[in-house]
Amino acid sequence: MTSFFTAAPSYCSRFGVAVLLVVLADFLFYGQPAAITVFLFALLVAAAVVAVHPAAFSDGRVWLKPAALLVALLPLAENVSALSVAIALAALVVFVLSLSGRLRHRIARIAGQIVLFWLAAPFRFANDFIRWRKTARRFGGRRIRLAAIAVWVMPLTLGAVFLALFGAANPVIDYWLSLIDLMKLLDLIQLARIAFWLFVLAGVWAFLRPRLPRFRLRTPRPNHPPADAQPAAVPDRHVVEDIVFGKAAILRALVVFNILFALQTGLDATYLWGGVALPDGLSYAAYAHRGAYPLIVTALLAAGFVLAALRPGSETSGDPVIRRLVYAWVAQNIMLVISSILRLDLYVGIYALTYWRIAAFVWMVLVAAGLVLIIARIALGKSNEWLLSANLLTLSAMLYACCFINFAATIANYNVDHSFEMTGQGIPLDAWYLRSLGPGAFAALDRFFDHQGKTPAAGAVRELEGLRASDEDWYRTVQQNWRAWSFRDWRLLRYLDSKGSLVLPQPPQPSLPGR
Template sequence: MTSFVSFCSRFGIAVLLVALADFLFYAQPAGITVLLFAIVTAGAVVAVHPAALNSPMPWLKPACLLVALLPLAENVSALSVSVALVAMVVFALSLAGRLQHRIARIAGQIALFLPAVPLRFIRDFIRWRKTARRFGRRRIRFASIAVWVMPLTLGAVFLTLFGAANPVIDYWLSLIDLMKLLDLIQLARIAFWLVVLACVWALLRPRLPRFRRLIPRPRQNLAGAQPAAKPERHVVEDIVFGKGAILRALIVFNALFALQTGLDAAYLWGGVALPDGMSYAAYAHRGAYPLIVTALLAAGFVLAALRPGSETSSDPLIRRLVYAWVAQNIVLVISSILRLDLYIGVYALTYWRIAAFVWMGLVASGLALIIARIALGKSNEWLFSANLLTLSATLYACCFINFAAMIANFNVDHSLEMSGSGTPLDAEYLRSFGAVALPALDRYYMHQTGHLTTWVVDLQTADDYVAEQKKWRAWSFRAWRLVQVLDKRGPLVLPPPQQPTQPSQPSVPDR
């Protein structure tokens, strides 16, 4: 009986949250409303788990959740929403007493929780019907609905005939606009309600899916019946993947990586002339991404070769060679970062190149953590948890960085027109960012014409953005700051009708 009452109360809260989401989000811009809805949903989760706050520090979990939700106040983006969603899942599992204590296991719980969200409400609804039947509650049967089909159908026929025979009834029927009634039934809106209901229900009643063991455990009495492993196979494995093979592999790998590092030092930093037909930008760009793949393969080899408790992990010479090789991999990643920086200096900055910088930094930190794991004798689970913490902190910090403004300012400042070197400014690419690129474009046009010039398309973009931000639902701290900058723009001058065409842009494949 308690579970039945609990289901009804949580369903009522879920319906209220769906109504609030409809008011805040449907056909409305997303802004501060996302943060407000997340806070209200967190309050609902606390309301259905009041006993979970009877701890020595009941404020700790809500405070951590509030910190995780702060990126939504800065800007609503796919990244900030993802961070908030993960934080809400962790918060709900912790209040329900189902959260593990290790970071790697928490990540596994989140990976299991999110795919099960769409089916959570359906499973609970089926269980609720079984519980209601057990306690004698009346439930809606298909037969009770079917008995109304014939009366309602014939009633509609009779009403139509009466309308043809009676002008008063015909007038009443003419007042009913079936098309307007159908307009009230919006499939998109109903789908939106169902999606919100599934999401908030999963938070109000957080459960993890259970998987049955598909492969039965071998019986003890059959252990002796298993065929003995061939000794020749173990001999081959010991030769190919044994201690001697790993030692020789590390020597070869260190020599190859030292060669690559030496070439980078000579060509990129030492000023040695490149072969004919190859530019420094092409040399930098060709090696930036393949070297990262090389570092990842090296990391996988190190983890496989120095498994905790293995014979190779206790050998001092192998450990020193691994330290040297991982250190060379870190240098390789730093070289890749410098290569990409040289390429950007020639061909400008894009979103994908910023993502490459972030990814390379994560790879370098992961390699450093591999050295720490070997030196401290930690497990692979510790290494995974440390990398997950590094990734989470990086993504959280990225929520507060305005990458679009960074790209626009960098490309304007390092364009051929502003600095005298580099590539001509691709103004159309910056305009694709929207109003966030207008301050940088204003500086560019001021430098070109001597006064604050704007194009009609830029003026329209600014007007539309300011008008959009007047809606309170669309407010965010980043948007508010941009509106302040746009409001302070001085008198704008439209360019003359005939403008020289901009020079052709170089091919930039990795935007």
């Protein structure tokens, strides 16, 4: 009995907090724009987690964890995107696991914990509910709950009868009852809304009851051979592996790979860096586009080969000749990645900028950083787990920084500044694509329209300019809801207000009669 009654208050209090968070989520999100409300709700979830873990205050450095969480949630205040939401969710998982004492100390293991947490999160509430009912039934709690419900049947029934009688006898009460629109209340009960409640309940419950799934490995039974049995002859598989993937094979492979990569690096140095004319029929755009992505795949394959060939503690990892060849090869791979970035830059300079090309730039920088970390791992004698942790830390820092970059404005400004209409070179501006980028492209489109208004081709963009005005009206309407506020939108509204104050003429002063 003791275990049930000590566990029940914990479940009940957490369930009450979860229901309160569901109510707040309905007020903040359902049928509403999502912006600063996501940041506020994340803070509310963090506060609820702290409230249900009072033992966490015993740590003298307890305030470091909320401070770190606040830093991780700042991208939500800047702008709500899939990336900022993903970073916030990962930070909340780390926060709740640290408060509950379940967080590990290495970055690679923490990443695994985050993945396990979200794999188990959708089923956490259902699992805890089933366990709670089984525990209550085992200790006789079912009869207690049924009695607690039954004791309210008679008071509520008679109370409803008395209220109806009072309404018939008292016109004031009858007026109050007439204000209750039962059909309108029933309209609030929608399947989509109930699904939203359940979704939020399952999500916040995973934070209030942070648990990770446990995997039990079945240990195989030892199979003892007879005493007189002789061990079977081992095939020559290890001999084949030593020949094909041994020290001599890896040494020869590194020599061949260095020669091939030196050839590719030399061609890039000639055509890309040296400015030598390409063969007839081949443009710089085609040369850049054909080589940008395959070279990244080449670098990734090279990284995998290095990790497999120079495993910590292996015979090849201690050979000085192999280590020098690996250093030279990885350095050439870094040069290939830099050449890929230059190729992509040349291609973008001709065919404009898009989201996918920005993502390619970011990916190439990450690949280059990973190659540098591989050299650091070999030189410092670190483990593959250290390499994985370092790459995860680099990836996290890069994604966190990307949350504060307005890529829509970056793309729009670049494409306008390098368009044929603005510079007389390159390709014509795809203004319809810029409009699809959303409000972030308003400033760049305004500069484009102002420039086109001074040229004879101004009539060709009047239709798009009219759509730009309607887009701004829609945007201002959405921003009237405080839930849609963010720092990025606040800055954009300041720009729109300042532009409007500059272009709108002052209304004429009415003249007084007799003057």
